[in-house]
Amino acid sequence: MSMISKAASLTRWSRLAGVAITLAALGVAASAAQAQSFEELRKNGKIVIGIQGENPPWGFVDGSNQSVGFDADVGNLLGKKIGVPVVFERVAVANRIPSLMTGKVDALIAVMGMYPDRAKVVQFTKPYSAIDITLIAKPETAIKSPADLKGMRIAVARASAQDKAVTAAAPEATIQRFDDDSTAIQAFLAGQVDALGANNTYNLSISKVAPTAQFEVKLDFNRQYNGISVRPGQKQYVEELNAFIDEIKANGELDKIYERWLGQKVPEFPASLPDIPFVVN
Incomplete structure (x- = not known):
């Protein structure tokens, strides 16, 4: 928090x-x-x-x-x-x-x-x-703190906890909001964005549509009940x-x-x- x-x-x-x-x-x-x-x-x-x-x-x-x-x-x-x-x-x-x-x-x-x-x-x-609210990106994407998000394109599901967390942490990023989690994930997998506002169950969704996709958790925001x-x-x-x-x-x-x-x-x-x-x- x-x-x-x-x-x-x-x-x-x-x-x-x-x-x-x-x-x-x-x-x-x-x-x-x-x-x-x-x-x-x-x-x-x-x-x-x-x-x-x-x-x-x-x-x-x-x-x-x-x-x-x-x-x-x-x-x-x-x-x-x-x-x-x-x-x-x-x-x-x-x-x-x-x-x-x-x-x-x-x-x-x-x-x-x-x-x-x-x-x-x-x-x-x-x-x-x-669930835990996180930010994920490809391993080669350099993100160690919220300051590194400046200028990056980040996908989120509109009005989600991820949207809230990323909006607060990255005021100088370009936040692309999608109607649901699946379309935000697709944008990330298609390379339309640099990072994705996520939670700790997104790996299950991604494994279903792109089993070989490489990504890792870059930032942990908070635990959501x-x-x-x-x-x-x-x-x-x-x-x-x-x-x-x-x-x-x-x-x-x-x-x-x-x-x-x-x-x-x-x-x-x-x-x-x-x-x-x-x-x-």
Whole structure:
């Protein structure tokens, strides 16, 4: 976090906050103001979950056009817990929050990094996963500190944690923003940029499309914790979701998902994060 200034962190997320708050104030989605609970979802007969569609191993589409991945497994467990079918709504990084705030989805399980500015817009649960935000480049690209990024072309997924980190660390770089992770990765592999704002699971995505590609982590920015995201004010719903997360941690189901998709055990999650409430008061 030392590379990310408070001033820079207000740029993109404050803009998102303004958009989402304006939508809510205008009443774009009346459902956004209504309380929600597992029981109401049972009455609706389904839960609609926003999930990424092109970001392995978190959320992507298999050969049968089904949503699969880490977040899909968590979403399917949630549907099983509630006792309703899961409908996955595929979202891009940039339209995750609007999809939630306009009532298009009941929850986001879509690698939603828990940051204070986002917490002003959506309500987070406690963390259920974590990733490390990094910058990668070819081995021969000389990058030892953020100062070396001056004048470089860097690809990022628009409105992502990588976008935030690179924007803060490299004000004199040319940042090329793409609609999702996969197109940012393609730009990097095609040599359109010098470096790529990434996370520690990008190697899995790259290995699928370019197994012989050579790259290495040049900078580590921060560890990002991800929470399930819902609309503000849904007290009972958040309590039930937190209980669900506690349950899949305790019974080993989250460990199985971690092993399947990331090849590791569940990391330690913080009991609290500054300015990011896990409950509705």
